Amino acid sequence: MGLGKFIERLLQLIPVLLGVSIIVFVMMLFTPGDPVAIMLGDQHVTEELENALRHDMGLDLPPHQRFFKFLSNALTLDFGLSYYHRQPVWDVIASRLPATIELSLAALVFALVVSIPLGVLAAVHKNSLLDRIATVTSLFGVSLPGFWFGILLIIFFAVNMHWLPVAGRAGFESEVAPITHLLLIDSLLRGRIDAFWDALRHLILPTITLGLPMASILTRVTRASMLDVLNRDYITFAEAKGLSKTKILIKHALKNALIPTVTVAAIETGSLLGGNMVVETVFGWPGLGRLVVESIFVRNYPLIQAAVLFYAVTYVMLNFFADILYTMLNPRVKL
């Protein structure tokens, strides 16, 4: 894809990102409570100090100026102080981000690894037992409430069977000097196999819980897409050429069939961001999602706003990436 077109598309994102920022800002404006009062809590300060604080935070400015201040601050990752943590908001978010990224990536990988083979096999052996099992499981996968399923998994695997840990991301003994900040990878890179296993054991249940709905959707998409492709003339023509079944499947069918799968996966990854909140809460996973939920209860508004903005920007970029991916995969789409 030409660089020019790419940049053009990138620029089209700006209005959307701007709009998103405006909405977050508006939400902030309508949030109840006086930020200064909440920040000060029970402390008593002079009125001058209070006004100085207000001025510092830009609260005395008219709305549009406040918006620009908000925007320029955001671009430098300055979201103010977190009420609860007495630290800059961004620092708090950044410290919890790796855990969420690790979980989301794991769920994505899980979903792809399960759904692609399953979807392909279900399509190739249409109406067989495998196909029916796949269809039914998919249906359950999207109908199961994640929080309930997670709890059941914990009870069964952790408590009853003692195979897996109950909650959290890793034990203390698995502390590893971070490189990528993804514990699973870092432990391997540092040669700490014990830490790796510990991290993996903690990761399994939350990954399955978070990834199951996505795996279900992707299985259905892959199956449908594969069925569609297998009916196409170029598959018949490939057979007429005398190519082997496997070759036809892998070379001719798969490449075309996986396009919808990949694009849907990219889009659905965004919904993983939301699902994180529930799964992290159930499994005590120290990620951004759980942080946001906790923040709501303590009314830590600066953090909530920053997190929402962050999520939205990430989501927009993800969708953009999905778009690009689709045009790259489909040689027929004129760029």
Added chain:
Amino acid sequence: MTTVTYWTGDAGTAKSETLFQRNMKLFASSRLSMFFLFITLGFVFMAIAAPLIAPHDPSDADLFRRLLPPAWMDGGDWSFPLGCDALGRDILSRIIFGSRVSIFIGVTVILVATTIGVLAGLAAGYLRGWVDIVISRLVDILLGFPYLIFAIALIAMTGPGLQNIVLALAYKEWVIPCRVVRGETLATSGVEYVEAARAMGASKSDIMLREILPNILSPVLVVSTVRMAHVIILEASLSFLGLGVQPPMASWGSMVADGRSFMLQEWWLSTFPGLAILLLVLSINVVSQGLRDAFDPRFHD
């Protein structure tokens, strides 16, 4: 399945029915779909008739009954079939009343969102111009937020509670029917019967409502059912997190949350509400799948 014949060789018995009716009949012919539709309607009935069906008052707490096991277990009591929760409230009654929350929110959000979405989509698709630009931009921006995040942000602002949840969910939900309708409207605007209506001097709103709308109903119907299942799970998730309906109102999600600390011994507190969610959502999903199959033109011979 026999093929549907409209005309016999000579103009004999010609059955004229709309495509919509034909597809609905196709849907009805699937036993699976009808079975689960029956279950879904059962839940709706349960929600409406809750005060009449529930054996007890859902808020009636009695600490002597605390953590009573289900009837078939040791120590159970058949007047409290599914046992009692930590405050001694009858779980079955709470589940029955909980269906009110789920059904109400599911139906209301979808109705509101679909109404707004359809009108917006029609306007954007048919009137085009700046109307389309404004609406499309709005849709794009709203789509930039992951669903749950947006809802949570709104609830953080407004506080939890039934009304706020409905609004929070509806604010994002309307974009989905809007996009579908806009796409369909764009596709059908150039069609002959619309041109004909215009030639006969019909007004813009007339055209939108009378010519275009009936023909985009089927995709809207299918999408709405799919989304309803999604909304119900979202509401349950929000309630689980404590951001949904507040006590003493019983929501299945909050029931699961309440029972969480007791999962080891008194598993029935969380399990039954969860099963209720699963069953309702599953039923709606099967029905929506059946609708999708019935309305999918590729499915017909």
Added chain:
Amino acid sequence: MKDTVLQIRDLKTCFDTRDGMVTAVDGVSLSLGRGECLGVVGESGSGKSVTFASVMGLVKNPGFIAKGSINFEGRELVGLDPKNYRKLRGKEIAMTMQDAQTALNPAYTVSNQIIEVLLAHDETLSGSRKAQRRQARQQALEMLQLVGIPSAETRLDDYPHQFSGGMRQRVMIAIALACKPKLLIADEPTTALDVTIQAQVLELIADIRDKLGMSVILITHDLGVVAEYCDNVVVMYAGQVVENGPTGAVIATPQHPYTQGLLRSIPRLSDLSRRIEPIKGTVPELIDLPDQCRFMDRCTRAQASCRDLIAMQDCGAGRQVRCIAPGLAGGSDV
């Protein structure tokens, strides 16, 4: 006696559908000699495509070959195991399809699609994988030049959608002929093309046929094509062969009422005043057909004795017809 490349005897192919057992091909027999071009004519539902799908071994569930024999160069194909069948396909017997746009995989370049058939079958390629690829690529280039693609070297790595309709058809032919098959089955090679391109493609096929000594089967509903390019013709209707023989003779003096009808329904520039006469009625459903002439309901000469199993009858000069009263009604005024 000319060398027989393909001999189909009494082929019966059925499809077990929800609505019943459909007999798409019911007792079809035909033969094809070396270097011969056979035209197979019929409308949709005549069974012409299914017959040759059966020859290729591409009839799939719920379809199956119920009985009959397909003999290719002395080998029996009915019941042949999949592995050996695969070796035949693309190498000895090749097929092209009606719409080149959908027959070519949009995700791969044309050279890739030619090379893969060479790599699968061509035993003359030698050396390492890489070396074989290079040789195959060279051959692919030659094939593209053979089928008349201009600037073939630059177009080797183009994708199917970058070619025009006629060029795509040629690419498809290039792929089919890459391994120099003995038999080419061309299914409606011109239907999806403009009239001017049609002629080019047919000329190309005729040309290659001469160069390679290949036998060709042209499946078409267009009698004009058959008249121009085929040595012999087989006319099919409702799953049966109703007439066959040398093209010139069949077209000059068609014996079967259906063939006559077909010829009468072709508009003719030379005689603009003549009305076009379509054949009344429609093709029967191929389920549970009674033992009688299948064309009866549309035939102007039907009699009571047509309500019987009608077999193929010789009518001289290598011609056969499935009719008890062939020829009559003044032949055709072609």
